[in-house]
Amino acid sequence: MQEASAASSTFEVPEPDLTPREIVARAAAMRPELLERQQETEERTFYAQDTHEAFARAGFYRILQPRRFGGHEFDLETYFRVIIEIARGCPSSGWCLCLGGAHVLQVASMYDEAAQADFFGPDGHFVCASYGAPVGVAQPRDDGYVIAGKFSYASGIPYSTHFMGQTLLHPEDPQDPGLMFVIPAEQYERLDDWHGVLGMRGSGSHSIQIDDAWIPASHTARVFMVDLPVEGGTVGSRLHGNPMYAGRTLGFFHGEFGAIMVGSAYAALDEYQRIITSRPATWIPTMKRYELVDYQRYLGEAIAEIACAEAAVIQGAQQWMELARMNVEEDRPFTAEDDARLEALQATACRIAWHAVEGILFRTGGSAGARDGQRMQRYWRDMSTYWSHNTPAQRDFLLTGLGRRRLGLPIVPPGPDPAAS
Structure with a gap:
């Protein structure tokens, strides 16, 4: 650190x-x-x-x-x-x-400095939820833009002072990079719609509604949030004298999920240890479960897998910082392929952490832990919900794209390879 x-x-x-x-x-x-x-x-x-x-x-x-x-x-x-x-x-x-x-x-x-x-x-108190996919519309008006739209899954929005979103200026143009914008809390409404979900029920992932809110042009940028133009440095890295503000997005975004999944896996590990040290063995009720070699092995295997996932998350963060440094201080740009590799690294860390919980701890922790109100069930629900997020849901596309970059092939949208037809 x-x-x-x-x-x-x-x-x-x-x-x-x-x-x-x-x-x-x-x-x-x-x-x-x-x-x-x-x-x-x-x-x-x-x-x-x-x-x-x-x-x-x-x-x-x-x-x-x-x-x-x-x-x-x-x-x-x-x-x-x-x-x-x-x-x-x-x-x-x-x-x-x-x-x-x-x-x-x-x-x-x-x-720039004035906008910041x-x-x-x-x-200096700043909390900023976001939604990365382009939603809604922006209309130019009076040296600024009028934003309108409903932006879902704005995790962290309950205590946010601002929201960072992506919208479109020309929806009919597939090449339009869109408009990234930052808007203060008084210009949007948080909707009470984060109910009935499987897991991460307390993540504050509500939608917001923006109804024709005007913001100055200086609070917008003609960039795509998940593919920021950072080569050689940014206005922010020059302002703050820190190359951390000239790094790409996807490896960082998925690293957030990696940290959450690793922490959740450690939570399940803590609960598993509580279960096996307090509950009797099913067929040998005179013994606690932790006294049986099988449960000792399950515990050890989960410890190893979670440690592996944590190491990947931290290594991904360190590599991201070094790539940002080289992007600014050396003649070595932080490329889209670098970003894809780091995103895949973090996605793999999530998969390893998930296996430790779903494949070991939840499976061998006993049916009592699967009941409503039990922490083991909650951790399983929370980590399951990660897989429904848009980014991990496109894991196959991510890995295919990483392979295509390595082979020098163009990146194509999900679906059949046009070169094969």
Whole structure:
């Protein structure tokens, strides 16, 4: 984990001497309370106001935020380690925090100093949910744009100060890169529609409705969120003197999921250990399950797989940081192929973490853990829901595209290979 950069500060930085190790320890210390409040978090559909305030005091929303605007400006590894700890206490809370606190990275990369000063406001408190697919429409008006549309799955929106979205200027043009925009909370309505889902019930993944809201052109960018133009540096990397603000999107976005899935797997591991040390063996009721060699092996195998997934997530974060550095400081661009490889790495970490839970811990933990209200069932539901997200749902397309890039073949949309016809 890297210390913050020495970039000049416009805002006062809370706890300027805080270290990455200390902020990760704060996250770990919150696990017991998050664990006890899982059920109420699911029922509310997001974590409580006092939890949000505790996260803010701990500095979690400022981990990736530039010091110039009151952030800690730590690296991706630090952010992912914090999310792993929070998700270990409550996967839903980890998802809600992670996807609300992460998009500061794109905002600090793609917008100029004046726009960033608008976003970060008078005190530097900034939380920004997002939805990456192009939705709705934007109409030019008076040196700005009028935005309209319904944006779903805005995870982290309950405590967001802003929303970052992607919309279209010319929907009829398939080559239109669209418009990435940042809009403050007072210009959208959060809908109470995050109910009836299988898992991540407390992730705050509500929709928002934007009804003809005008924003200045400086709060928009003619870019596609998942394919940002970062080669050689960005306005943000030059402003903040930190190449972290000139990195690509997909490897980072899927790393968020990787951290959440690893933390969730550790939560299931903790629950599994509680189960086998407290429950009698089925056929030998005079013994506890942990005394049987089979359960010892199951536990050991799960530990190894989760450790492997965690190592991949952290290594992916470190590689991302190095590629961003080389993109700015050396003649070595951060390419789309690099990004695809890192995304595939993080997706594979998620698959390994999932196997540890679905294939080992849930399978051998006993039917009692599958009942409503049981933590093992909740972790299985939460991690199952990851697979329904749009990005992992297109895993085959991702891996095919990675292979095609390696072979020098063009990337094609999902479906038959036109070259084969």
